[in-house]
Amino acid sequence: MLSNHAQDLINRALDGELSESEQAEFQALLSQSEQARRYSDELSLLAHRLASTPPVEPPDSLERDILSKIELPRPRKWFTRMAGWMQGRPISYGIAAAAGLLVTVAYYEMGFSRHSATDYSSLVGTLSRGDGLRGVVQLDSLEINSPAIQGNVTLSGKDDLRLLRFDIDSSVPVDVAVNFEGTGLDIGGVARQSHGGNENLSFSDGNFTVATLGKQQFTVVLKSDGGETINPGGIAVSVRRDGEEVYEGVLNL
Amino acid sequence: MSNSQDQELIRRCQKGDRRALEDLLMQYQRPIYNAAFRMLGNAEDAADITQTVFLRAFEHLDRYNPDYKFFSWIYRIAINESINQINRGKRELGLEDSQPATTEGPVDHFQAEDASRRIQDALMTLQEDFRMVIVLRHFSDLSYREISEVLHIPEITVKSRLYSARQRLKEELQEDGEP
Numbered sequence: 139m140l141s142n143h144a145q146d147l148i149n150r151a152l153d154g155e156l157s158e159s160e161q162a163e164f165q166a167l168l169s170q171s172e173q174a175r176r177y178s179d180e181l182s183l184l185a186h187r188l189a190s191t192p193p194v195e196p197p198d199s200l201e202r203d204i205l206s207k208i209e210l211p212r213p214r215k216w217f218t219r220m221a222g223w224m225q226g227r228p229i230s231y232g233i234a235a236a237a238g239l240l241v242t243v244a245y246y247e248m249g250f251s252r253h254s255a256t257d258y259s260s261l262v263g264t265l266s267r268g269d270g271l272r273g274v275v276q277l278d279s280l281e282i283n284s285p286a287i288q289g290n291v292t293l294s295g296k297d298d299l300r301l302l303r304f305d306i307d308s309s310v311p312v313d314v315a316v317n318f319e320g321t322g323l324d325i326g327g328v329a330r331q332s333h334g335g336n337e338n339l340s341f342s343d344g345n346f347t348v349a350t351l352g353k354q355q356f357t358v359v360l361k362s363d364g365g366e367t368i369n370p371g372g373i374a375v376s377v378r379r380d381g382e383e384v385y386e387g388v389l390n391l
Numbered sequence: 392m393s394n395s396q397d398q399e400l401i402r403r404c405q406k407g408d409r410r411a412l413e414d415l416l417m418q419y420q421r422p423i424y425n426a427a428f429r430m431l432g433n434a435e436d437a438a439d440i441t442q443t444v445f446l447r448a449f450e451h452l453d454r455y456n457p458d459y460k461f462f463s464w465i466y467r468i469a470i471n472e473s474i475n476q477i478n479r480g481k482r483e484l485g486l487e488d489s490q491p492a493t494t495e496g497p498v499d500h501f502q503a504e505d506a507s508r509r510i511q512d513a514l515m516t517l518q519e520d521f522r523m524v525i526v527l528r529h530f531s532d533l534s535y536r537e538i539s540e541v542l543h544i545p546e547i548t549v550k551s552r553l554y555s556a557r558q559r560l561k562e563e564l565q566e567d568g569e570p
Contacts (some may be wrong), residue, residue: 149554154530155535184561188529191507196424197438201416204442208449211407340406349408381410 140173148178152185274301280387286379287312293373293389298362299326300391302373307353310379317374318360319344321391326359397461405452412448416445419462422531423469429526430473432515444469444509463540466531470541477519513563521556528553 140148144167151164152209167174182310269304277300279292289306300323302316325341338349397418403411423444428437448455448465455464514522527541528532535553539546 146550149550149557153535153553161453180561184535184557184564185529187506187523191510193421193529193530194422194428194437194472196441197434199439200424200438202419203444204416204420205409205413207442207446208412210404210409210412210449213405315481340561342402347403353482381414 140171144171145177148181149354151178151365153343172192197328227325274299275390280375280388280389282306282377282387284377284384286310286384287314287377291375291387291391293387295391300360300373302358302360302389303355304348304357305355306350308351311349312384313378314348315345315348315374315376315378316347316358317345317376320372321360322362323360324362326361328359331356394460394462398457401452401455401457404449409412412449415461419465420445421528423465426466426526426531427473427529428468429511430470430519430522431476432511436476438473440469443472447472460537463537466527466533466541467543471518471528474519509564513560516563517556517559520552521559524553525556526561536554 147160147164147167150160168178197221199324233329274294274296277293277295279290281290282288287306287308289304291306292303294301294303304314305351306314321344325346328339339346348354372390375385375389377385378381397415400411400415404415410543420441424437424441427440427444428434431437431440444465447468455461514525517525523542524538525539533541535546538549538553542549544552
């Protein structure tokens with residue numbers, strides 16, 4: 139009768155769960171015990187038979203049936219999303235209030251209750267060059283020129299503020315992904331300069347994605363999170379079409 | 392697909408991105424269907440369970456805890472639903488409706504189908520907690536740790552159940568005239 143330890147060793151060897159020292163112990167066990175060899179062979183045969191059993195194919199209609207029954211939250215227009223995101227936050231009174239730099243129709247409209255948080259028509263505004271923007275300089279820019287999308291992304295900044303200006307035109311639906319993780323920056327707000335297509339914008343910590351089609355001009359305001367200094371490094375911009383990357387670039391901070 | 396890729400897809404699903412949903416479905420539909428099939432031994436029930444798993448998962452996506460792997464979560468739902476199905480007594484034994492994914496010739500195909508049927512029949516003789524670990528280890532290719540996460544049982548219990556289950560399965564196949 140094999141000991142429990144020997145059985146454990148043989149089973150774990152079959153499952154690829156042995157350490158290097160246990161592997162040596164296992165080999166020694168096999169070389170010394172006919173019973174252990176037989177047990178190991180039987181288990182290996184069983185595992186082989188199970189592995190040789192062909193997988194079963196789900197019915198062709200299953201995926202379609204499942205997809206037709208799952209309802210996801212409806213993507214919201216990006217200004218609607220921004221309104222929800224900003225609601226209840228100090229920053230809801232505007233990127234200018236936070237940074238002391240910008241005047242936008244968007245932010246001051248949001249501060250008043252006569253506009254609902256989802257009334258994104260009230261958020262359409264422009265970045266106006268006032269005193270606060272004096273001293274903002276261009277730091278870097280990317281020119282995007284692929285069959286799916288053309289345009290440029292410009293990074294400007296002053297002190298703890300960075301402005302990411304998008305001027306893009308896509309002939310097909312694309313996702314523009316921006317990653318600023320580790321830079322010490324956080325989303326401060328968004329302002330649209332013009333709008334001629336469809337888009338939605340989704341945010342999470344350290345990155346945002348714009349699903350877009352057509353001509354878009356908008357600026358994403360990034361500000362230093364928690365008053366910390368902005369770390370050296372870059373902001374990665376990539377464009378995906380049907381999940382495939384068609385453009386990648388980095389804006390240097 | 393890594394867990395971080397899953398998390399990204401889930402995040403996109405939560406924002407209404409159906410392409411992300413399709414990617415997750417493409418990734419997990421077949422493994423979940425196969426696990427359910429091996430648990431239930433019936434193609435129709437396996438399809439029902441697979442559908443239920445995804446509907447439940449996406450209905451309660453807000454409850455998903457990102458500290459845990461997505462695949463562990465949906466396998467857990469699949470196993471629970473399979474057990475519920477067994478308990479409801481709706482199980483129908485047999486492989487009549489299954490479509491083994493082979494590219495072999497007709498003779499090999501029948502041999503493979505026959506072997507598959509014997510394996511499935513032997514699996515169905517195991518008690519459910521034994522069958523679960525065999526399915527997750529040998530058909531879903533999960534490690535002890537992953538099985539432990541799916542079933543919410545300690546790894547040591549996974550091992551002891553697996554060893555016992557193998558012994559029973561081995562004996563069952565030998566009784567069936569297999570070597």
